[in-house]
């Protein structure tokens with residue numbers, strides 16, 4: 135592209151980061167690449183600091199532009215043929231010695247729908263391994279599993295964002311959108327302007343909690359107890375909707391029996407939320423004509439994450455706040471394509487269209503789209519954390535696309551040791567991330583503005599990311615890499631490298647599935663500002679609101695689930711008397727592979743820290759800004775103390791963007807979603823340097 139002195143027409147695209155997928159314009163000007171505002175229905179022109187500065191990634195000086203191969207302990211530049219031949223030869227050797235499942239694939243929730251689909255297909259038809267999963271398992275898996283159980287369908291928000299302002303009451307459980315996706319706050323601000331009430335449940339008084347009418351500052355890990363208590367009050371005070379329960383749900387009686395034991399003073403003892411606030415929240419939700427409950431990673435990333443979400447869904451259903459406008463339960467999805475990434479086959483138990491890999495009919499449908507015999511499709515594989523734990527054991531090779539495991543997986547100390555034990559680690563990335571630096575082969579790939587593809591945002595709206603610039607010489611797309619590897623390995627079904635061709639395949643493969651994209655075309659997406667799935671035919675308008683007539687279960691009724699509160703896997707004790715929770719900060723995204731290269735974002739938050747209540751810090755003689763040690767049963771790190779009255783006295787908060795947080799976190803898994811317990815473990819805090827006695 136000629137940069138000359140003339141500006142080139144801006145390209146309408148979307149932000150490279152979170153699941154709001156804000157619309158933006160991207161232009162090349164004489165000064166370089168710049169982002170400008172775009173009036174897209176979700177963000178209405180708004181962007182956060184991450185979005186405004188995202189164009190800096192396009193000219194980052196340390197961009198990978200050549201494949202790297204490890205030799206004699208160091209990475210050296212290689213040609214593409216050399217790199218792909220080496221990978222194919224190693225895969226063949228490993229699979230012939232240890233079986234097909236010895237090669238695993240690890241995908242990401244930021245990959246486009248086309249890449250997520252292709253990765254699943256590549257694993258099943260070229261590698262023929264069962265072992266493929268993705269980092270979304272660390273993110274939205276509990277909400278997804280709960281949604282499937284309760285509603286029969288998992289779509290993060292079963293309604294459009296435009297429904298939020300019309301809800302008379304909204305409860306946000308364990309999410310801090312004011313910092314993670316700031317443009318969404320305009321919907322909550324509009325809701326408040328219309329007289330609506332906002333309740334926030336969070337162990338920290340976050341920026342979101344500060345604008346709420348009511349902040350329930352619960353003890354980390356006690357979410358289900360709180361939800362049971364809210365429903366207890368709603369039943370006692372006759373706030374529930376018996377007609378809705380009768381007509382549209384099943385299983386209420388069993389739930390009623392469980393929550394009968396959750397009287398508010400018991401809830402206060404378990405959760406730390408004062409009884410009067412429990413009653414007030416139940417009444418705000420129950421007396422509102424319309425209400426929405428939204429969950430984030432707080433309740434979801436726990437060893438009882440599915441239970442936590444189901445307990446809140448019970449509340450929504452009992453209040454009759456589902457299946458109509460301005461009502462319902464939704465999950466505030468985190469990663470850019472966290473929604474689409476879990477629909478088209480990069481999960482261990484799944485085939486495209488949200489089909490199940492252990493369902494004979496589903497297997498046969500996908501096998502016929504791929505032109506293979508159903509019996510050649512592998513069965514369910516290991517979930518993400520199990521796959522990582524098998525490294526060096528049954529799993530000898532791992533191919534990583536769109537994920538920086540060394541920073542983002544729990545119990546990261548042991549993870550690094552396991553990565554070292556692999557015979558082959560391949561990482562495809564834009565930059566030499568912490569995980570790529572450990573790889574045997576590193577493959578430099580195109581980034582968001584250099585290739586086209588679709589993303590599905592947190593509303594289930596399928597969007598098109600347009601290419602704005604050509605990729606640097608030496609770089610290839612993920613699809614090109616998978617196609618090149620499939621050619622070398624031999625494949626029973628063609629692996630295309632062209633995104634438009636792959637999307638046509640996604641349409642065919644998803645047709646008739648839960649997440650049905652058959653009627654969605656790239657032209658429609660551009661003309662209609664995105665299309666909501668399910669959209670089974672080109673004439674279908676797409677489904678903005680789900681569940682108006684029936685839920686997605688076989689009988690059309692939503693399911694209650696009795697939830698016995700069980701608490702976190704680790705409880706405070708004499709050695710580890712505090713609780714540790716993790717989360718995000720405003721100016722960083724995931725493991726900082728991208729945002730860590732944007733100077734203004736780094737300047738705004740250069741280092742990690744520990745948030746600690748000043749009273750707790752005083753007792754432990756930890757000064758504000760001083761280095762302090764945080765220890766858990768898995769390891770310890772030294773970080774700078776940040777005193778804050780926003781956090782509970784029994785809790786520490788560490789952002790997960792930097793190395794360190796996940797040295798501490800607990801890999802205890804939810805038995806259903808297999809999500810690790812990132813959000814709560816017991817911990818100890820100590821001063822590193824004692825201040826002089828006064």
Ligand code: SF4
Nearest residue numbers: 149152155156182185
């Ligand atoms: Fe929008 Fe999220 Fe990008 Fe911020 S990071 S601009 S909220 S998509």
